[in-house]
Amino acid sequence: MKLLAISDIHGKVGSVMRLRELTDNSFDAIILAGDIGKDLDTTTQVFDILTSFDCPILYVYGNWDHSLTYDHDFGLRAHHLHNAPFTLDGWSFTGFSGVDANWGHNPVAASITADLDAHYDAGFAEIDGRIEALEREEREMLAACVALPPLPNKAHLRPVWPLRRWLSNLREKRKQLEPAMRAKYQEGYREIARANRRELVARMVGHPPERTIVVTHGRLTKTAQDMPVVPLFLFGHSHGFTDTRTGRSRFINVSALDHVVPVMPKHATKRIWNETRAADIGAYTIIEIDDQIVVVSYPLRSMPLGWERVSGSTIGLGFKPLNQGEALLSPKR
Ligand SMILES: [Mn+2]
Structure with a gap:
């Protein structure tokens, strides 16, 4: 089973179009771990592009999606994991929408x-x-x-x-x-977080936990207590790919498709703030599940030549955007 996992798009439709150009149609499911759009219009555009992948789109909402209702119809392929688990290839996918930064329409909240x-x-x-x-x-x-x-x-x-x-x-x-x-x-x-966890565990009844994949916007904690044999947790929210293990479980932060950071000309002898620009170093994750789980994060754009990330800074908003060109270096995945 091959999954394309993304999150934290924040309504950047252009980034989703680029993702679509970079990837082929070989996925069994798209996992969308929240912060999809900034409103219904951009979220619909995101789903319209993802629908061309020809496979189910399994999604949860993040804090950015707080205005969206839980039963909105984003097309036949779109499946909101908060409402019901989804079974594919002997695996169950489940999860819940919302995060403490903004629970939006989360009914428990x-x-x-x-x-x-x-x-x-x-x-x-x-x-x-x-x-x-x-x-x-x-x-x-x-x-x-x-x-x-x-x-x-x-x-x-x-x-x-x-x-x-x-x-x-x-x-x-x-x-x-x-x-x-x-x-x-x-x-x-x-x-609210505890109650959502309890509800999630209740939804998992009847699904073998060792063949279950949990998708949330924020990283779940204390999963060793009530979800100890779930092998894979997918999430986003805190920007930047991570791959960690706790007990038998693997936690993958698949984010973020939209990830703007400040960059400086390489080898600058000192920080010249008026030369600082904003570069989008967004990334997506491909997960292949066979006897084992192989997880790889790919950049949506390569770091522009001659520029490097300003160390220690994570938020690049407020700086002039750097024209990165549209040269497509990566082969299709
Ligand atoms: Mn978020």
């Missing part, structure tokens, strides 16, 4: 977030109500004090002072409560 919002709002509503009541009481007392004829020692104003202290104490308490509320919210986001 929607229900947990609604609960959290209700909890969060109720907590503050109660405190706000108490503060409002005290402020009202304070205003009434002040009005009552002002209405009294002035006394030489102003003793009648004294009842207001403890009230003011009480009020400021309550405000202090509210301030102290805010981080706890935020922590609860963050814990909620972790719960």
